[in-house]
Amino acid sequence: MNLENDKNCAWITDLDKRNNISSLENNEETDWLIIGAGYTGLSASRKLGQLYPNKKIILVDAQLAGEGASGRNSGYLVDTTLNDGFTSNKEFENYKKKTDIYELGIGAIKRFIKEYQVNCDWNEAGKYFASSKIEDKKILINFSDTLNKLGFEHRLLNNTELKKKLGTSFYNIALFTKGGILLHPGKLVRAMIDALPQNVRLFENSPLLYWKKDKEIISCNFKNGVIKAQKIIFATNGFLKSLGIKKNYNFPITLTASMTRPLTDNEFKSIGEPKEWGVCQ
Numbered sequence: 455m456n457l458e459n460d461k462n463c464a465w466i467t468d469l470d471k472r473n474n475i476s477s478l479e480n481n482e483e484t485d486w487l488i489i490g491a492g493y494t495g496l497s498a499s500r501k502l503g504q505l506y507p508n509k510k511i512i513l514v515d516a517q518l519a520g521e522g523a524s525g526r527n528s529g530y531l532v533d534t535t536l537n538d539g540f541t542s543n544k545e546f547e548n549y550k551k552k553t554d555i556y557e558l559g560i561g562a563i564k565r566f567i568k569e570y571q572v573n574c575d576w577n578e579a580g581k582y583f584a585s586s587k588i589e590d591k592k593i594l595i596n597f598s599d600t601l602n603k604l605g606f607e608h609r610l611l612n613n614t615e616l617k618k619k620l621g622t623s624f625y626n627i628a629l630f631t632k633g634g635i636l637l638h639p640g641k642l643v644r645a646m647i648d649a650l651p652q653n654v655r656l657f658e659n660s661p662l663l664y665w666k667k668d669k670e671i672i673s674c675n676f677k678n679g680v681i682k683a684q685k686i687i688f689a690t691n692g693f694l695k696s697l698g699i700k701k702n703y704n705f706p707i708t709l710t711a712s713m714t715r716p717l718t719d720n721e722f723k724s725i726g727e728p729k730e731w732g733v734c735q
């Protein structure tokens with residue numbers, strides 16, 4: 455059989471086509487304007503819509519909502535990250551704060567998918583931090599010490615155990631954390647679009663070109679219209695700089711991930727039919 459990988463973002467092509475897309479064609483006035491409809495802008499819009507049901511809220515994206523990084527990432531919901539060097543007490547405190555934020559984030563997504571009955575292939579599969587280099591064991595042991603202090607369930611695995619779990623003998627050493635979750639990022643972000651409250655209007659394919667604040671009014675220029683807002687939230691991720699915000703603070707990078715075709719039954723059998731897993735190298 456001649457199988458080929460496709461050439462699009464598989465998370466997005468996996469979803470039904472949307473038919474409720476509109477772009478900004480007129481001038482508008484609003485109480486709140488949110489720029490960027492990824493996870494951040496969609497969450498902010500939903501929350502504001504719930505808190506202020508009588509206020510006008512507009513959400514705008516340069517492309518289709520949720521089709522930036524939010525709809526095309528690797529789908530890990532992490533409770534811990536491997537940061538070699540969290541050794542001093544101060545760094546340890548900072549790492550703890552980070553994991554507290556991860557916990558809050560996971561809790562928020564859990565509540566969202568429960569409340570809106572979202573199917574986003576939620577899979578509490580845990581996560582492997584793996585390496586093919588045996589000398590990386592010391593990094594994983596340091597990491598294990600940190601996780602022990604914080605009470606995160608985890609364990610170290612060797613090549614033989616990894617072959618059984620992952621179906622490949624490529625990795626020689628790994629640390630498995632139980633709390634990692636895998637999900638379908640496209641389905642999650644689509645559900646967030648569908649859950650936007652009535653008082654949130656969404657305009658897509660409408661990049662913000664420039665903006666200015668005059669007294670208390672923020673005036674935002676788009677190709678086909680101007681939006682005047684009382685308040686604004688920029689949720690454009692790495693593109694903040696192009697809007698003149700925090701110019702020396704962040705910058706966009708290109709990061710790519712790819713999805714292969716599904717394995718055939720024979721291929722799957724040949725690797726020992728492992729359960730779903732996620733590996734971070």
Ligand SMILES: Cc1cc2nc3c(=O)[nH]c(=O)nc-3n(C[C@H](O)[C@H](O)[C@H](O)COP(=O)(O)OP(=O)(O)OC[C@H]3O[C@@H](n4cnc5c(N)ncnc54)[C@H](O)[C@@H]3O)c2cc1C
Nearest residue numbers: 490492493494516522523524527528529530661662690691
């Ligand atoms: C390949 C890849 C893999 C990743 N894997 C993971 C992972 O496994 N787990 C994880 O937690 N994170 C992962 N990330 C990171 C994660 O996807 C991002 O942190 C997250 O999507 C950020 O969400 P956001 O809403 O802040 O920004 P984005 O999703 O980037 O949304 C910003 C939006 O702003 C819009 N925008 C930009 N400029 C303008 C403008 N001028 N006018 C109007 N709109 C504008 C963009 O079109 C975009 O839709 C990955 C990222 C990539 C690229």
